[in-house]
Each structure stands twice: as structure tokens, then as C-alpha cells.
Amino acid sequence: MSAPTATADRIAxxxxxxxxxxxxxxxxxxxxxxxxxxxxxxVAAASAGADLLELGVPFSDPLADGPTIHEAGTxxxxxxxxxxxxxSICADVADRLPVLLMVYANIxxxxxxxxxxxxxxxxxxxxxxxxxxPHDEAGELREACDVARLALIPLVAPTTTAERLAAIGSxxxxxxxxxxxxxxxxxxxxxxxxxxxxxxxxxxxxTLPVAVGFxxxxxxxxxxxxxxxxxxxxxxxxxxxxxEGGAQAVGALVRELAQALxxx
Amino acid sequence: MSRATSAREREFGPYGGRFVPETLVPALDELELAWIEAxxxxxxxxxxxxxxxxxxxxxxxxxxxxRLSEVMGTxxxxxxxxxxxxxxxxxxxxLGQSLLARRMGKRRVIAETGAGQHGVATATxxxxxxxxxxxxxxxxxxxxxxxxxxxxxxxxxxxxxxDAGERTLKExxxxxxxxxxxxxxxxxxxxxxxxxxxxxxxxxxxxxxxxGEETREQIQAxxxxxxxxxxxxxxxxxxxxxxxxxxxxxxDVELIGVEAAGEGLDTGRHxxxxxxxxxxxxHGALSAVLQDDDxxxxxxxxxxxxLDYPGSGPEHAWLRxxxxxxxxxxxxxxxxxxxxQMAQLEGIIPALEPSHALAWMxxxxxxxxxxxxxxxxxxxxxxxxxxx
Numbered sequence: 001m002s003a004p005t006a007t008a009d010r011i012a013x014x015x016x017x018x019x020x021x022x023x024x025x026x027x028x029x030x031x032x033x034x035x036x037x038x039x040x041x042x043v044a045a046a047s048a049g050a051d052l053l054e055l056g057v058p059f060s061d062p063l064a065d066g067p068t069i070h071e072a073g074t075x076x077x078x079x080x081x082x083x084x085x086x087x088s089i090c091a092d093v094a095d096r097l098p099v100l101l102m103v104y105a106n107i108x109x110x111x112x113x114x115x116x117x118x119x120x121x122x123x124x125x126x127x128x129x130x131x132x133x134p135h136d137e138a139g140e141l142r143e144a145c146d147v148a149r150l151a152l153i154p155l156v157a158p159t160t161t162a163e164r165l166a167a168i169g170s171x172x173x174x175x176x177x178x179x180x181x182x183x184x185x186x187x188x189x190x191x192x193x194x195x196x197x198x199x200x201x202x203x204x205x206x207t208l209p210v211a212v213g214f215x216x217x218x219x220x221x222x223x224x225x226x227x228x229x230x231x232x233x234x235x236x237x238x239x240x241x242x243x244e245g246g247a248q249a250v251g252a253l254v255r256e257l258a259q260a261l262x263x264x
Numbered sequence: 265m266s267r268a269t270s271a272r273e274r275e276f277g278p279y280g281g282r283f284v285p286e287t288l289v290p291a292l293d294e295l296e297l298a299w300i301e302a303x304x305x306x307x308x309x310x311x312x313x314x315x316x317x318x319x320x321x322x323x324x325x326x327x328x329x330x331r332l333s334e335v336m337g338t339x340x341x342x343x344x345x346x347x348x349x350x351x352x353x354x355x356x357x358x359l360g361q362s363l364l365a366r367r368m369g370k371r372r373v374i375a376e377t378g379a380g381q382h383g384v385a386t387a388t389x390x391x392x393x394x395x396x397x398x399x400x401x402x403x404x405x406x407x408x409x410x411x412x413x414x415x416x417x418x419x420x421x422x423x424x425x426x427d428a429g430e431r432t433l434k435e436x437x438x439x440x441x442x443x444x445x446x447x448x449x450x451x452x453x454x455x456x457x458x459x460x461x462x463x464x465x466x467x468x469x470x471x472x473x474x475x476g477e478e479t480r481e482q483i484q485a486x487x488x489x490x491x492x493x494x495x496x497x498x499x500x501x502x503x504x505x506x507x508x509x510x511x512x513x514x515x516d517v518e519l520i521g522v523e524a525a526g527e528g529l530d531t532g533r534h535x536x537x538x539x540x541x542x543x544x545x546x547h548g549a550l551s552a553v554l555q556d557d558d559x560x561x562x563x564x565x566x567x568x569x570x571l572d573y574p575g576s577g578p579e580h581a582w583l584r585x586x587x588x589x590x591x592x593x594x595x596x597x598x599x600x601x602x603x604x605q606m607a608q609l610e611g612i613i614p615a616l617e618p619s620h621a622l623a624w625m626x627x628x629x630x631x632x633x634x635x636x637x638x639x640x641x642x643x644x645x646x647x648x649x650x651x652x
Contacts, residue, residue, distance in 0.1 A: 060560040061434070061546065063441050064285045070428070082558050105283050106545040110559030132283045132545070157287040159448060164289070182287055183446035 169205025380412025457500025
């Protein structure tokens with residue numbers, strides 16, 4: 001079970017106190033539209049009703065990401081954005097809402113798990129999401145995150161077996177990131193019909209909130225997911241808004257998504 | 265077919281592992297189990313052995329290179345993997361994995377390819393076994409290995425051009441993994457080298473270790489002893505690991521892996537992570553990886569598309585740290601010179617990949633008995649070399 005820490009409380013509060021059907025967690029790629037642009041987009045998202053923020057650290061080989069987020073990361077890297085730059089963005093917005101850093105394992109490994117966790121905590125992050133660190137490989141970093149009072153958020157997928165789901169659920173921190181579909185990140189026209197059943201399977205393994213991401217592209221999707229999950233994560237659609245219209249477009253989109261999650 | 269002793273082999277010392285999205289982990293478990301079961305299934309092993317003999321043409325000869333030996337003043341044997349059907353060692357692995365895909369009920373096979381040899385081998389095996397085949401290939405590699413693209417298409421495979429990054433092997437592997445994440449229930453990913461998440465590095469090694477096993481028997485038969493040195497090129501490192509592993513416990517046999525130094529190790533434009541690299545994660549495994557201080561994987565460079573990869577197999581990283589295998593690197597210019605030298609001395613046009621190993625061996629003559637793994641033939645490289 002989750003260690004009782006200040007950051008765990010912060011994540012729990014964000015899932016409890018939003019007054020909507022579910023908490024809303026947009027994703028932004030750190031430095032995608034410049035460091036100032038990313039800060040402005042994060043602030044706009046927070047002001048427009050985001051409850052938590054997933055902030056991506058650009059990586060050269062993002063295996064879990066589809067073309068849009070891959071391209072956003074490539075742009076950030078081409079502009080010279082470093083992992084430290086993303087921590088500075090985190091530090092600038094972390095007092096507004098809990099920030100989860102979405103970071104690939106090699107970025108963490110290159111400085112060492114304990115060091116990265118400490119730096120992230122110093123930057124005010126509430127947790128880490130490491131998409132290429134499955135449960136079997138995650139023990140060491142989870143301990144380092146516990147020490148640093150960060151939540152290492154686990155991911156589960158539709159392919160995850162019942163046995164793995166139970167193990168992942170019992171070691172989870174913060175919330176369980178439920179990947180809605182079999183595939184990489186990206187907008188889809190429809191939600192998978194098996195999603196409610198999958199969320200129930202995840203819920204049976206944990207007392208923590210269950211948030212759903214991948215493929216959620218429209219306010220209607222967000223609303224449907226909000227009916228059955230505790231949190232709605234919208235990535236590619238938000239990154240596309242940042243690409244097309246900067247912070248203003250991100251704010252408008254997040255407002256629309258938050259509106260869709262309001263109870264009637 | 266002989267097999268590794270350990271049923272589940274996920275780490276090589278501190279290296280290896282499975283650093284992939286959760287979506288793929290159950291498929292890796294399934295593959296691991298299928299491979300263990302196939303190894304104890306006499307029908308599977310017999311079918312693979314028969315195909316390797318009658319279709320691939322194994323065992324490949326161990327040929328005493330008379331004129332090369334004279335030039336070097338030593339005795340040099342070439343392990344003639346270039347004489348395999350499709351012209352390289354890649355078919356050993358592609359055939360085994362395609363049989364395994366069929367056994368798992370997966371009718372769609374995807375692969376990545378750099379030089380095109382693994383793509384051609386996989387397309388060939390899929391044609392033979394009536395499986396759908398999709399090959400991811402960097403756009404730059406498609407340019408420099410055009411004949412292999414045409415071969416794959418002729419064999420019925422779809423070749424998908426990958427335009428990300430440097431448009432070479434690293435991006436092709438990434439594209440194949442993303443396809444696998446999306447289609448994992450119907451699709452087998454036939455990875456082409458001893459890299460990737462477990463169980464791939466061990467699986468590919470097991471399918472390639474017959475290179476070393478045959479060599480051992482053949483040299484005992486002709487020379488009555490083991491070689492002093494076994495030299496092989498290393499990109500991901502599948503021909504090398506297959507050649508080395510049967511000699512691992514023969515402490516008197518020196519094992520040398522030759523990487524591509526590209527334009528020079530000090531230029532930063534090379535493909536020599538074992539010779540120079542730090543620890544890093546690439547394509548699902550912790551191994552030696554070319555990367556910057558932030559952990560971003562940096563582009564590799566080599567004239568040889570098959571060596572143009574910033575990572576290496578995790579077992580190689582371990583063998584390096586253990587001091588059992590020595591890793592060195594050879595520059596583009598020297599590899600091209602060795603390519604020409606082999607053609608004119610022995611009437612054999614080698615691939616650019618083993619030309620690196622040849623160049624190192626010629627520049628560092630031993631005192632006795634050498635085996636060079638001639639991992640593939642060089643027809644695919646003619647345009648590149650003639651334009652050099």
C-alpha cells in the first residue's frame with residue numbers, strides 16, 4: 001500500500017476534491033512549444049479546470065508514443081530541451097496542481113533512480129510515470145520514489161493478466177494509470193467497448209483511484225470515461241492543441257473537457 | 265538444435281531485462297514459454313533441423329583461406345555464413361522465429377531490417393511458411409540497400425519506409441515495436457539481432473549458436489584442435505554471440521568482437537557502443553548504448569547499414585565486463601579496403617559487416633589459428649563500395 005506522504009495526499013486530494021465526475025489530467029510535452037510556451041500552456045490548463053498535469057520529458061526513442069507525441073518530443077529535443085529544463089517547468093507550475101512527470105526509463109537511469117527521484121521531488125513533482133518500466137523492473141525505482149516522497153504511478157494495459165494486475169495493484173502508488181487500448185498514444189474515433197469491464201478489473205485490485213488514458217480525444221469520450229473511472233487523461237489531443245494554437249488553445253480545450261466532466 | 269540450460273534467461277549479469285510498455289509484457293511471457301516448450305518438442309526441432317539442412321544449406325563450410333593465410337603468415341579459416349540461402353546468417357534466426365510464430369498461431373510477422381539481410385531472411389521464411397510479412401526499414405537504408413528492398417517485395421513482403429530520426433536501423437526497430445504494441449495478439453515480432461527485451465537476446469543466440477557449434481566440430485576435424493582466435497563483427501551482435509558462446513568455456517580461445525568505428529571513435533560518428541559506450545536502455549534492454557549526458561540515445565554511424573546501430577546485445581555487454589570477449593572497432597575506410605582485399609585474394613565478395621572483422625584481423629595478425637565469421641555476402645554492398 002501507498003506510504004502516507006505529503007505528495008500521496010496531494011494526489012488523493014486532487015482526485016477527491018474536483019467536484020466533477022472524474023479528475024481531469026491533461027498531458028503536455030515539456031518544452032514542445034518552448035519553455036515559456038510550455039509554462040504558459042500548463043498555467044492555462046490549470047486555470048481551465050485541470051486537476052493534475054502529466055508533463056512529458058522528451059526522449060529520443062519513445063516506444064509508447066504514437067506519431068503526435070513522438071513529433072512533439074522530437075521538436076523539443078531539436079530545440080535543445082533537456083530533462084533539467086522540464087524539471088524547471090515543473091517547479092514553476094507545481095504549486096498550482098500536482099505534476100506527474102512522464103519520463104522514459106533511460107532518462108532516469110542516466111542519472112540514477114535515487115538522484116532523479118530527489119531532483120523531481122525538489123522540483124515539486126508529485127510522482128513519476130515511466131511507460132517502459134513494467135512492474136517486474138520497477139522495484140528499485142519505487143523504493144527510491146518512496147524515499148523521495150514521490151508516487152511511482154504504475155500502468156496497466158488490456159493485455160495485463162489477472163495475476164499481474166493483482167501484483168501491480170498491490171504495489172501501486174498515487175493512482176493506477178489504465179491504458180485503455182492495445183497500442184501507442186494517439187487520438188481514436190471510438191473508445192474500446194471493453195473499457196468499463198477493464199476498469200472494474202483494475203478497481204478490484206486497488207483502493208487507489210483508477211485513471212484512464214490513451215485514445216481519449218473528445219469531450220464526449222472524456223464524459224463517457226468519467227462515468228466509470230476516477231480520472232481522465234488526455235494526451236495527444238492536448239499536444240495537438242498546443243502545436244496548433246499554443247497556450248490559448250490548450251486552455252480552451254481543457255475548459256471544454258472539464259465542462260464535459262461536470263455533473264448535470 | 266541445442267539449447268541454453270536456463271529455461272528463463274532475462275538478465276545477463278547486470279544487463280538485459282524487459283524495459284517495454286506493459287502492453288507487451290504478456291506477449292514476452294508467451295514467447296518465452298513457447299520457446300521453452302518448442303525446445304522440448306521433437307517435431308519442432310526436427311522440422312527446424314531439416315529446413316536448416318535442406319533449405320538453408322547447413323552446415324556451412326569452414327574454409328581454409330589459403331591466400332589470405334599466406335598474406336597474414338598464419339592460418340585463417342572462414343566460417344562461410346555467406347553461403348547460406350539468402351546470403352547471410354540471418355536466415356538461421358528468421359526461420360526459427362517464423363516456425364515459432366506459426367506454432368503460437370500468429371500469422372502476421374513483423375521485422376526490422378538495417379542492411380536488409382534480416383528483412384530478406386524473414387520475408388523468405390514467411391513465404392515458405394505462408395505467413396504475412398511486414399518489414400520496417402529506414403528510408404536511408406532503403407536507399408543504400410535497394411536490391412534487398414526489391415528482393416523482399418518479390419518474396420511477398422510489405423516494406424514500410426521509416427522516416428523518423430536518422431532514418432536507419434534504430435528507428436526501424438522503434439517502428440516495429442510500436443506496430444507490435446498495437447497488434448500484439450495477432451503478430452509475432454521477429455527481431456533480427458540478439459537485442460531487445462527478454463527473451464529475445466537468448467532466443468536469437470540459441471538460434472545462432474550453431475555457427476559456433478559447427479565451427480568447433482569442423483576445426484577439430486581439420487586441425488585436430490580449437491582455434492586461437494574467433495573474430496566476428498558486432499552490430500546488435502547475433503552472428504558474434506552465436507559464434508562465441510560455444511567457445512566461452514575454452515579459456516585458450518580468444519574471442520574478439522569488431523564494431524564499426526565509422527569515421528573514427530574520436531569524431532563521435534561511429535557505431536561502437538561496446539568499445540566506447542555507457543550503460544543505457546534501448547529497445548527494451550539495458551546494455552551498452554551510445555547516448556549523451558542526459559540519456560538521449562545518439563545516432564550511430566557506419567558505412568555498413570547492418571552495423572549502424574547505437575546499441576548492442578546485452579550478453580555482449582556482460583561478456584565485455586567479464587573480460588571474456590574483447591571488443592574493438594574498425595573505421596569505414598579500413599572496412600572498404602578489406603572488402604576489396606577479400607574479393608581479390610579469395611574470390612569472395614564479403615558483406616561490409618564482416619569486412620570490419622577482416623580488417624581488424626589483417627591489421628592484428630595472430631600467431632596461429634584464426635577463425636573469421638564471414639557472416640554474409642557482399643552483393644548488396646557493391647553500389648556503396650564502388651561509390652566510396
